[in-house]
Amino acid sequence: MDLVGELGLVSSEIINHPELEGLELKGFDSSAHRLEGLIREIQDESSGLRLVPVGSVFKRMQRLVRDVSKQINKEIALVLIGEDTEVDKVIVDRLYDPLVHLVRNSADHGLENPEERRKAGKSEKGTITLAAYQQGGEVQILIKDDGKGMNREAILGRAVERGLIGADEDPDDETVWNFIFDAGFSTNEQVSKLSGRGVGMDVVKTSIQDLRGRIEIKSQQGLGSTLTLRIPLTLAFLDAMVVRQGNRLYAIPVDVVSEAFKVQEKQVTTTAVDGSEVIRVRDALVPVLRLEDFYQEDHDHQAIVGTVVVLVHTSHGEVALPIDEIVSQQQVTMKPLQGQLKQIRAGVGCAMLASGDIAIALDCERFFS
Ligand SMILES: Nc1ncnc2c1ncn2[C@@H]1O[C@H](COP(=O)(O)OP(=O)(O)OP(=O)(O)O)[C@@H](O)[C@H]1O
Ligand SMILES: [Mg+2]
Structure with missing residues (x-):
């Protein structure tokens, strides 16, 4: 390779x-x-x-479910779908720990005990489904349970206690579910054999991000939750737009680039209250993120009018990145960030360019964490 x-x-x-x-x-x-x-x-x-079927790691969950089921006295059926779906071997190996965690959560927090299920008009046996699908250059892995769903009140309550949100706020479900990714977050009052340390979901999120992947939560009260992992097929190459800003090169995955354009005078809207910049793109106001600020480099701010910006989409909405130039669009060879570089913010790898230069491959999702 x-x-x-x-x-x-x-x-x-x-x-x-x-x-x-x-x-x-x-x-x-x-x-x-x-x-x-x-x-x-x-x-x-x-x-x-290097592609291998995800079935191998799915099958290892069977044993886990059997053990957990005995431990917590819940009847659990495990359904596997799309075991033939292939991913890079390196990725399959690194999926094991996150999956263990997610399956445990489904069994412990999601599924009700047999009596509760009967009362809710459900079959006594709960079902956890693991499914894999390929979609373009990525694989989706779903961990689904037919349990009681995320507990909105409990999660909100904890979030308020932890100061993640004000007591009078009423955020949408997606925002609420995302609180469980906060380090140390648990709705359990006590630590049980399976849960309660709250070290889980934040670690799951980072391991998935290290695979250049995303994790999404859907949940419905009384019906259960689905966690979706989206992961690239391979970590070796990346289709990227390479841009230069100051004296640094960045590789932005083409998947997240919506467009690139030169900012017109009429697109510039008065800066927001806190002094942050926004530009108008069609009907939407898009926040501007200056990479040199993000990386705390010394520099003079260039006026935004006439500057090229790359618009990237993230789960927090679109963001405009002002840059000096678009260098190229190419498939770059990726190397892991090692040593000091590991700590680089929003960095997901080191991109080796055809020119021999090196760029930081960006994970735009991490601009916000
Ligand atoms: N499948 C699920 N169904 C319902 N709630 C869930 C599910 N998965 C996670 N949760 C909620 O998310 C919270 C955080 O999960 P996380 O795994 O991080 O911590 P934990 O399970 O409480 O403790 P541990 O770190 O020991 O696993 C849980 O306390 C629970 O409220
Ligand atoms: Mg857990």
């Missing part, structure tokens, strides 16, 4: 070699183009070789 990555880098190094500049190269360009096509194909094929 590494070699295939290197191959791509070296070939573009040759094709873009400065010594070729100004030369009349009949036929070179078309050969170069064919070479690039082939290398891209090899990259896709070799990522394919």
